[in-house]
C-alpha cells in the first residue's frame with residue numbers, strides 16, 4: 115500500500131506529491147488525462163503572484179503582504195478567509211526557491227497591459243514547462259505516476275480516507291490529497307448552476323472552457339453529496355471574456371481579448387453595460403467573462419480605434435476592421451444607429467486628461483451611465499476594430515472548506531488523512547473575483563502544505579503504531 119495517494123496531475127497535485135515524497139512518504143499520483151494532456155489548467159499558466167519586501171530575482175521593487183492582502187480584499191469584495199489568504203500570501207515570498215530546486219525557471223515579465231513586473235513572477239516556458247519540470251522531478255524521486263486514471267469515487271468512512279476507485283480498481287493508501295481541479299469542464303453542472311436567465315436562455319450553454327476538459331468535478335460532487343463542508347457557490351468562477359471564435363476547450367491565454375480598457379464594450383443591442391476602465395486590467399480581466407455572461411445571448415463586442423493599437427497584447431484572432439463605425443456595425447451584426455448613438459454619447463462624455471495606461475490616469479467620462487473612470491479616449495480615429503466576446507470559464511470556486519492544515523472537513527471536523535489543494539479549495543481564498551497569478555499561488559502553497567500534512571499524518575500514524583507495539 116502507498117503512503118499517499120495524490121489525485122490530479124496539475125500544479126497543486128505535483129507540489130503535494132513532491133513535498134510528501136521529500137518527507138519520506140511513498141506516493142502514487144493518479145492523473146485522469148493521458149500523458150500528452152497531463153497537467154490540467156496549470157499547463158496554460160504563465161505566472162505566480164508573489165509578495166516580496168525588496169526586489170527579488172525577476173520581481174521589481176516591493177509588493178508587501180499588506181498590499182497583496184488589500185488587493186485580495188478588493189477583488190473578492192471581502193469574500194475571502196483572511197487567515198488562509200495571508201497564509202498563501204506569506205508563503206509566496208519563499209516558495210520560488212523550492213520551485214527552482216524542482217526545475218522551474220523564471221523570467222522577467224514582458225511589458226504590456228498586464229503591468230505585472232512588480233507583482234508576478236513569470237515561468238520561463240510557461241506553465242507547460244513548469245509541469246514538465248515537476249513531472250521530471252517526480253519521476254527522479256520515485257513517485258509512481260499513472261495516466262488515464264480518472265478516480266471515479268472515494269471510499270471515505272467517518273471522515274477518513276480508505277481507498278479510491280479507478281476504472282474499477284480499488285486503490286488503498288494511508289492518506290490522500292485531492293487536487294483534481296474544479297468542475298469547469300462539466301457543462302451539465304455549469305448549466306444546472308446557472309439555470310435559465312431573465313431572457314429564457316441557458317447562459318452556461320454559451321460558455322467556452324479556457325483550459326482542460328478533464329476537470330469534471332466528479333470527486334467534488336461526491337464529497338459535497340457526502341456532506342463535506344463547502345465554500346463559495348456554484349456560479350462563482352474565474353471568467354474571462356474570450357474571442358467568440360475560441361475552441362470549446364484548451365484555447366488558453368491567446369484567445370483572451372485584452373483591449374477592453376482601451377475602448378468600450380457593448381452588448382448585442384449596442385449598449386454599454388459596465389465601466390471598462392475601473393481598475394488595472396490584471397484586476398479586472400477575470401470579471402469580464404461574468405459581465406458578458408449576464409448579457410442577452412452571452413455576447414459582447416469590444417470596440418477600439420486606431421489610436422490604441424500596439425498598446426495591448428494582440429489576440430490570436432484578428433478583429434473585424436472597418437474604416438467607418440457604420441461599416442464596423444455591419445461587420446459585427448450590430449444595429450448601425452444604435453452603435454453610432456452609443457459611441458457618440460461616449461465620445462461626448464470623455465474628459466481627456468493625460469492618457470497613461472500604466473497608471474490609473476485622469477481620462478474619464480462625465481455624465482455617462484455606466485461611467486468609464488480611467489483611460490477614456492474618444493473612439494474617433496479609423497480604421498476601427500471590433501472583437502466579438504463570449505464568456506470563457508477558467509475555473510470554478512465552489513469547493514471544499516479547509517483550514518491551515520489543508521484538511522477536508524466534515525461538519526466542522528478536520529479529516530486526519532484527507533487533504534485538498536488547488537482549485538478544489540481555491541474558494542476559501544477567492545469567494546469571488548480574481549487577481550492575476552493567485553490561482554498558482556493558492557495551488558503551490560496549499561499543494562505543498564497538503565503534501566506536508568499528508569506525510570505528517572502518515573508518519574504520526576506510524577509512530578503511534580510503533581509506540582503502541
Ligand SMILES: Cc1cc2nc3c(=O)[nH]c(=O)nc-3n(C[C@H](O)[C@H](O)[C@H](O)COP(=O)(O)OP(=O)(O)OC[C@H]3O[C@@H](n4cnc5c(N)ncnc54)[C@H](O)[C@@H]3O)c2cc1C
Pocket residue numbers: 121122123124125126127144145146147152153154155156157158159160161162163263264265266293294295296324325326328329330331332333365366367508509535536537538550551552553554555557
Ligand atoms: C488559460 C488559463 C491561463 C491561466 N493563467 C494563470 C496564470 O498565469 N497564473 C495563475 O496563477 N493561474 C492561472 N490560471 C489558473 C490556474 O490554471 C489554476 O488556478 C491552477 O492551475 C490550478 O491548479 P490545480 O492543480 O488545482 O488544477 P489543474 O492544473 O487544472 O489540475 C487538475 C488535475 O486534476 C486532474 N483530474 C481531474 N479530475 C480527476 C479525477 N477524477 N481523477 C484524477 N485526476 C483528475 C486533471 O486531469 C488535472 O491534471 C490559468 C488558467 C487557464 C485555464
